[in-house]
Amino acid sequence: MIEDWLKNTIPGIILLGAIGSILAAGILWLGGRLLLPLLRGYLGLLLKSVIRHFVSPAVKQLVLLHFYTAENKIQLFYTLQIMKTILALFISSCSFMMFLFSLSVADATLFRPSVIVPLIISFLGLWYSLRTVVIVMVPLHFDVEGQIEKVKAEILSNRESDPKS
Numbered sequence: 331m332i333e334d335w336l337k338n339t340i341p342g343i344i345l346l347g348a349i350g351s352i353l354a355a356g357i358l359w360l361g362g363r364l365l366l367p368l369l370r371g372y373l374g375l376l377l378k379s380v381i382r383h384f385v386s387p388a389v390k391q392l393v394l395l396h397f398y399t400a401e402n403k404i405q406l407f408y409t410l411q412i413m414k415t416i417l418a419l420f421i422s423s424c425s426f427m428m429f430l431f432s433l434s435v436a437d438a439t440l441f442r443p444s445v446i447v448p449l450i451i452s453f454l455g456l457w458y459s460l461r462t463v464v465i466v467m468v469p470l471h472f473d474v475e476g477q478i479e480k481v482k483a484e485i486l487s488n489r490e491s492d493p494k495s
Contacts, residue, residue, distance in 0.1 A: 384461055388468035396478050408466060415462040422455025 336342035395407050429448040433440075 384464045385468055387461065388465040391465055392469060393478065396475060411462050411466045415459045415466075418455045418459035418462065422452045422459065425449070425452035425455060 336346050391407070395403055400406065425448040429445060429452060432442075432444040432448065435444075
């Protein structure tokens with residue numbers, strides 16, 4: 331009787347909607363109180379590892395660049411990075427075109443190597459090009475030369491103050 335009234339009348343439907351909304355709000359509030367601290371910690375760790383993944387090679391390359399003795403080392407470094415970016419974008423776009431072409435071929439299944447492999451190669455090319463762009467962009471926001479000089483001065487001052495050496 332009540333079940334039919336809730337399902338078949340306008341006030342019953344409104345009452346079911348209100349109860350459902352209140353229940354959903356309670357679940358969202360409870361989930362936010364219980365899960366948000368855990369998710370915030372994992373999200374911070376994930377973000378930190380992604381930033382470290384992209385910035386670490388850039389800093390290593392710039393430190394190596396600092397110790398090279400070539401005359402045009404800055405120009406050669408940036409030329410190499412731009413060439414790697416262009417090559418990665420070229421491979422990525424060619425793979426994506428192959429992916430689109432293999433999609434146009436009618437077949438019973440979509441999960442075949444002629445579809446999946448070019449798509450994976452395309453995304454890997456985009457990932458590598460993003461990584462090379464980060465290597466070029468990091469020096470604009472991070473003073474590697476200044477950091478190296480600061481560490482050198484600190485090592486020299488420690489060496490002079492240490493009587494064992």
